[in-house]
Amino acid sequence: MIELNNVKKRFGFRTVLSGVSFQAPKDAITCLTGLNGTGKTTILKSIMGLTPIHGGTITIDGSPLHHTSYERIVFVPDQLPMPGRMTVEGCLEFMSDHYRNWNPERAAELTQMFKLGLQDRVGSMSKGTAAKLNLLLALAMNADYMLMDEPFSGIDMFSREQIASVFSSELVEGRGVILTTHEVKEIEHLLDYVVMLDNGRITKQFACEDIRLAEGKSVVDVMREVYET
Amino acid sequence: MELLFNNRDPVYLQVVKHFKERIATGKLTAGQTIPSRRELASQLNINPNTAQKAYKEMEEQGLIVTEGNSPSRITGDTAILSRIRDELLTEAIDMFLASVRNIEVPPEQLLSLVQRRLESNRSEPSSERGGTE
Numbered sequence: 001m002i003e004l005n006n007v008k009k010r011f012g013f014r015t016v017l018s019g020v021s022f023q024a025p026k027d028a029i030t031c032l033t034g035l036n037g038t039g040k041t042t043i044l045k046s047i048m049g050l051t052p053i054h055g056g057t058i059t060i061d062g063s064p065l066h067h068t069s070y071e072r073i074v075f076v077p078d079q080l081p082m083p084g085r086m087t088v089e090g091c092l093e094f095m096s097d098h099y100r101n102w103n104p105e106r107a108a109e110l111t112q113m114f115k116l117g118l119q120d121r122v123g124s125m126s127k128g129t130a131a132k133l134n135l136l137l138a139l140a141m142n143a144d145y146m147l148m149d150e151p152f153s154g155i156d157m158f159s160r161e162q163i164a165s166v167f168s169s170e171l172v173e174g175r176g177v178i179l180t181t182h183e184v185k186e187i188e189h190l191l192d193y194v195v196m197l198d199n200g201r202i203t204k205q206f207a208c209e210d211i212r213l214a215e216g217k218s219v220v221d222v223m224r225e226v227y228e229t
Numbered sequence: 230m231e232l233l234f235n236n237r238d239p240v241y242l243q244v245v246k247h248f249k250e251r252i253a254t255g256k257l258t259a260g261q262t263i264p265s266r267r268e269l270a271s272q273l274n275i276n277p278n279t280a281q282k283a284y285k286e287m288e289e290q291g292l293i294v295t296e297g298n299s300p301s302r303i304t305g306d307t308a309i310l311s312r313i314r315d316e317l318l319t320e321a322i323d324m325f326l327a328s329v330r331n332i333e334v335p336p337e338q339l340l341s342l343v344q345r346r347l348e349s350n351r352s353e354p355s356s357e358r359g360g361t362e
Contacts, residue, residue, distance in 0.1 A: 168277070189274075218236030
């Protein structure tokens with residue numbers, strides 16, 4: 001489980017996270033949602049140690065974050081971070097050279113599943129293809145937790161469907177996933193937990209099936225209640 | 230398997246209902262093996278945890294049995310299976326009655342309206358078939 005306890009973060013005088021606490025279990029898909037600029041990406045970057053926090057604690061399976069934690073967590077940024085001249089094959093080799101937990105068999109499987117051409121260059125890819133390659137680079141790592149920043153934004157319907165199919169496959173089985181999105185509608189039936197943020201605060205968090213069972217509401221219904229009032 | 234989910238009912242219960250409907254209509258029969266949790270998740274496009282939860286619920290209701298490591302099967306208990314059809318029908322009728330309650334229609338009139346509707350629905354597909362012949 002990744003656990004945030006009262007996490008605070010400022011950029012200069014601006015407070016971006018004011019005491020955020022939530023738990024993202026392993027073996028579950030947790031979605032951080034909220035309107036733009038509410039601190040979703042900052043939370044993922046804080047977990048990854050990419051940006052310092054100014055208060056509170058973050059633990060993984062009960063232990064404080066340590067450099068070895070990052071062999072167990074992979075981060076999928078919202079844009080593919082590879083140089084434009086690199087080919088798909090080059091990206092895969094780069095990962096294999098630099099990461100001990102890289103799984104080449106799974107990478108080959110995913111290359112086929114996403115129909116990526118090994119000689120295609122990053123710079124000339126469509127947004128959808130780049131998003132799939134970006135996700136592949138993380139899925140092919142043997143890691144317990146995956147953090148994904150906006151895996152669905154700005155890509156076409158078919159690429160979105162392919163990416164969504166990852167969440168119903170063994171690729172996420174036994175792993176903890178935290179993803180951020182502001183487009184919950186199409187994927188809400190795939191989520192286990194939702195954490196709603198507004199202005200650096202958590203406004204509501206719940207298990208999706210519980211809220212359907214207890215209140216007969218969809219995640220989108222709850223979002224309307226929270227953000228439209 | 231095609232299943233469209235509504236987002237206001239628990240997904241695992243919708244999966245359970247889907248299985249019940251298939252049992253009630255004879256598409257799944259006593260003792261038949263069903264897909265693994267993982268297969269079901271990718272077939273229905275649901276999260277593997279939800280598939281697991283649906284199977285657990287069906288095991289608790291006695292609809293399916295899982296012995297050791299072998300694949301899960303539809304129960305051989307015919308009493309349970311025959312109860313499913315009644316249960317689905319009762320549930321559907323209750324929903325129908327709840328939705329017509331506000332219209333305050335007398336029971337006799339309601340019954341005759343339902344009957345007329347059934348007859349007109351029955352005649353539509355047959356007239357279609359007549360057209361193609």
